Amino acid sequence: MTTFKSKSAKIPPVHIRIRVPQHYYRQPVISRLISRYNLTVNIKAASLTADIDSCGWFDLELQGNPEQVINSLSYLQRIGVDLMQIGIVGSIQPSQDSQSFPISESNITRNEHTSLVTKWENQLYPQISSNQTNRIRLQLCISKNHYHKPVISELVSRYGVTVNITGALLKPDVQNDGWFDLEIWGSQDQLFSSFSYLQSFFING
Numbered sequence: 058m059t060t061f062k063s064k065s066a067k068i069p070p071v072h073i074r075i076r077v078p079q080h081y082y083r084q085p086v087i088s089r090l091i092s093r094y095n096l097t098v099n100i101k102a103a104s105l106t107a108d109i110d111s112c113g114w115f116d117l118e119l120q121g122n123p124e125q126v127i128n129s130l131s132y133l134q135r136i137g138v139d140l141m142q143i144g145i146v147g148s149i150q151p152s153q154d155s156q157s158f159p160i161s162e163s164n165i166t167r168n169e170h171t172s173l174v175t176k177w178e179n180q181l182y183p184q185i186s187s188n189q190t191n192r193i194r195l196q197l198c199i200s201k202n203h204y205h206k207p208v209i210s211e212l213v214s215r216y217g218v219t220v221n222i223t224g225a226l227l228k229p230d231v232q233n234d235g236w237f238d239l240e241i242w243g244s245q246d247q248l249f250s251s252f253s254y255l256q257s258f259f260i261n262g
Contacts, residue, residue, distance in 0.1 A: 103225035
């Protein structure tokens with residue numbers, strides 16, 4: 058008798074390399090992968106600048122069941138995101154057709170490090186409204202020791218916020234810290250919870 062695996066059974070993590078057209082920079086594409094398809098998404102490398110002539114590039118690790126992964130890939134193709142590579146993590150072999158991951162630092166600005174606690178309490182807290190959806194902007198430094206943790210995925214799945222990445226530099230060689238410029242939408246409670254998570258993550262992580 059032939060048996061079939063349940064659609065709910067998770068498969069090994071899937072690695073994809075995507076190229077995002079510039080006109081989708083203002084769309085929370087990765088956030089939608091998490092919220093719509095119930096995936097865990099870890100960003101392994103990223104290059105996204107404000108240059109109107111350049112595309113954004115991301116190496117993503119997707120975890121979920123087969124149906125979720127297939128539906129998410131269909132969504133990316135439907136909106137015009139190019140799938141440059143795809144395969145089970147650890148099984149991808151470079152080929153002549155595969156493109157190396159582009160890294161461009163020229164247009165990415167990085168602010169001096171500011172304590173998240175100080176920034177939250179002194180700058181952001183007074184601006185958060187209790188009766189409407191808020192949008193805040195922040196720059197997040199991802200230590201090379203935290204590359205394996207799906208921080209943005211946790212924000213979306215745990216706290217229900219929408220996260221758009223407006224700039225990113227995360228090198229695939231894990232030799233340096235990475236940076237994300239983020240826009241986060243959410244209610245007062247969602248934002249408070251999100252920042253408490255980030256605060257504990259960077260203090261205890």
